[in-house]
Amino acid sequence: MTSGTSPTTSVPLVGAARPGLLGKLWRGNLGPVLAVVAAILVIWYVAAVLMNWTGVSERFGRMGQEATAGTIFWQTMAEDRPMLPAPHQILVELDKTILDVAPTSRRSLVHHAVETISATLVGFLMGSALGVLLAVGIVHLRTLQKSLMPWVISSQTVPILAIAPIIVVVLGSIGLRGLIPKAIISAYLCFFPVTIGMVKGLEAPDRLQRDLMRTYSASSWEIFWKLRLPASLPYLFASLKVAIAISLVGAIVAELPTGAQAGLGARLLAGSYYGQTIQIWSALVVAAACAALLVVAVGLVEKVVTKAMGGRP
Amino acid sequence: MSAFLQRRLASPAKVAWLVALTWVGCVYALGLVHQPDVAGNAGGGFWALVLALWITATLSVAGLAGLKTRSKTAQAAIDLFTPLLFGAFLFFLWEVVVVGFGVPGALMPPPSAIWERILVSGDLLWADFRQTFLKGVLAGYAIGCLSGFAVAILADRVPFLRRGLLPVGNFVAALPIIGIAPIMVMWFGFDWQSKAAVVVVMTFFPMLVNTVAGLEEASRMERDLMRSYAAGYWETLVKLRLPAALPFVFNALKINSTLALIGAIVAEFFGTPIVGMGFRISAEAARLGLDMVWAVIALAAVAGSTFYGLVALAERAATFWHPSIRR
Known part of the structure; x- marks a missing residue:
């Protein structure tokens, strides 16, 4: 923060660099975050040993082998189908399914991730467009605001995610297959935060600013383009970040019990059928990475757009 | 026009x-x-x-x-x-x-058929509701929200923990947590305990992030005033900062009320005894009994809205001083 702006009169301290660096780590967020992540990893290893212990020792007992505690300890982190795989096992599996196979192969996690992300993106675009349109309508038409807004809000108490697979089945029976049904689920999930955020954003300019536009004799069209829309952008992007994360959740859940052949959700379900815990965990890790990637991408677009509109980043 | x-x-x-x-x-x-x-x-x-x-x-x-x-x-x-x-x-x-x-009814039943189905199979719906909502959702919601709140207080007491936990919590809150459902079913069995476990993980992070944000809400001036009254950490927490954080806490409670129902129903897709709303949905959808599927959806919608409404009422009673409620 204020580092680097050292006054020129002060004598540079020799050897002050190391405590300075450590102190900066300690005071900033990076140090604590790394500590928390390290703690999670340690807890994970301990849990892996504890949870797999009984399974491993029973198997050694069945095979009639004498096993020392040491042998069992190492075996708990090398099981084929452990209760909880150790982090390095997941890394090995990720390496095997991402780097060792061609990205087009059915065994490649990249293939599945691309399948899910494409549905996510299509749904996200549809949902955000719908959300923005609804918000514009709600802000401009009193009738819509009074009659539609309560339904937009109560539409979210319907656990739509829970019936996503059924919607996929119904859409499939009228001939819609593949990407589109999943995208529709994602769109339904992500229109809501966009509508709510956008309504808030479009109404962010206060009475004084709108009156100023009126004294310039601006039409309501001009007020929309030149005042309301620019003012709503921060709200819009905040909602878009939420929306793309739920959109991914929607796409994954839509793949669950519908016999989808590809996608991270199908991977989760297959793993759960055959007890392949390492496969489940590696699919989860990839899903988490996708979520992070998508949110960061929206953040980058926000930076570019804000800069292009002349805003201060 | x-x-x-x-x-x-x-x-x-x-x-x-x-x-x-x-x-x-x-x-x-x-x-x-x-x-x-x-x-x-x-x-x-x-x-x-x-x-x-x-x-x-x-x-x-x-x-x-x-x-x-x-x-x-x-x-x-x-x-x-x-x-x-x-x-x-x-x-x-x-x-x-x-x-x-x-x-055809197998594609899209009319509302009247769904209503008839609800009237006919009240017992079945009640059993599903008890299994999924009264056992899985409520238990998981209570544990998840309470532990999220407790960890938020702990993180507030230890600044190092707050700076470390908050970015991690924000990151995890954006992840597709629902994916842990198959793992929880593997760990805690087919009955409602595994559904409650999924709900706990889903509700924990929104509560943590919101409560920590809410505890920052009381301003420097107000805290200094408490200090000049010689109030200690806990007294300031209970009398100033927790009340100021209540709108955030209730926000998390409201978000969680819908998340919890979704988590429990989706978790039932991965394995369940032959009762429960998620089981009913997937079983009836497989034999194209869509009127029953829609009946369960209607039940879930009513349960979800009622739950949300009760939390909102509690919010009105508890944060009557907040500008958004005071008219």
């Missing part, structure tokens, strides 16, 4: 006539469409009637939305009635289109 309509429809009597006309027309059309010779092959005349009703319904909603009265209770009644009329007309359209075109 909307402004023009509202000027033309400013008188309550006109609007009342329109609403009554729409109502009578809809009842007549419903009676008509369920006659055996109309159902499935409704003619052009019938659809012209529906179209006319659509127009009168739009006009009545526009008129209702434009009505302004001095009396507060009358205004509240109008504000409640407008969306209700809008929703009721959507249900009417659903019924008329599905019955009129003879859409």
Whole structure:
């Protein structure tokens, strides 16, 4: 923060660099975050040993082998189908399914991730467009605001995610297959935060600013383009970040019990059928990475757009 | 156009006539469409009637939305009635289109069939509700929210933990946590405990992130005032910072109320005893009993809205001082 702006009169301290660096780590967020992540990893290893212990020792007992505690300890982190795989096992599996196979192969996690992300993106675009349109309508038409807004809000108490697979089945029976049904689920999930955020954003300019536009004799069209829309952008992007994360959740859940052949959700379900815990965990890790990637991408677009509109980043 | 309509429809009597006309027309059309010779092959005349009703319904909603009265209770009644009329007309359209075109029940059942199914299988629905909601959702919601709150207090007491946990918590809150459902089913078995576990993980992070944000809400001045009263950490927490954090805590409680239901139902897709809302949905969908599927969805929607509504009522009672509630 204020580092680097050292006054020129002060004598540079020799050897002050190391405590300075450590102190900066300690005071900033990076140090604590790394500590928390390290703690999670340690807890994970301990849990892996504890949870797999009984399974491993029973198997050694069945095979009639004498096993020392040491042998069992190492075996708990090398099981084929452990209760909880150790982090390095997941890394090995990720390496095997991402780097060792061609990205087009059915065994490649990249293939599945691309399948899910494409549905996510299509749904996200549809949902955000719908959300923005609804918000514009709600802000401009009193009738819509009074009659539609309560339904937009109560539409979210319907656990739509829970019936996503059924919607996929119904859409499939009228001939819609593949990407589109999943995208529709994602769109339904992500229109809501966009509508709510956008309504808030479009109404962010206060009475004084709108009156100023009126004294310039601006039409309501001009007020929309030149005042309301620019003012709503921060709200819009905040909602878009939420929306793309739920959109991914929607796409994954839509793949669950519908016999989808590809996608991270199908991977989760297959793993759960055959007890392949390492496969489940590696699919989860990839899903988490996708979520992070998508949110960061929206953040980058926000930076570019804000800069292009002349805003201060 | 909307402004023009509202000027033309400013008188309550006109609007009342329109609403009554729409109502009578809809009842007549419903009676008509369920006659055996109309159902499935409704003619052009019938659809012209529906179209006319659509127009009168739009006009009545526009008129209702434009009505302004001095009396507060009358205004509240109008504000409640407008969306209700809008929703009721959507249900009417659903019924008329599905019955009129003879859409097969396996594809899309009409609302009347769903209602009959709800009346017939009350016992089954109650058993599902008890299994999923009263056991899985409520237990998981309570544990998840309480532990999220407790960890937030702990993180607030230890600044190092807060700076480390908050970015991690924000990151995890954006992840597709629902994916842990198969793992939880593997760990905690098929019964409601595994569903509660999924709900715990799903509700924990929103609560943590919101409570930590809420605890920052009390300003420096207010904290300094507490200090000058010689209040310690806990006293400041209980008397100043927790009350100031309440709107954030309730925000998390509201988000979690819908998340919890979703988590429990989706977790049941991965393995369950032969009872529960998620089990009923997947089992009935597999044999195309869509009226039962929709009945469960209706039940879930009512349960979800009621849960949300109760939390919102509690919020009103607890944060009566907040500007968004004080009128």
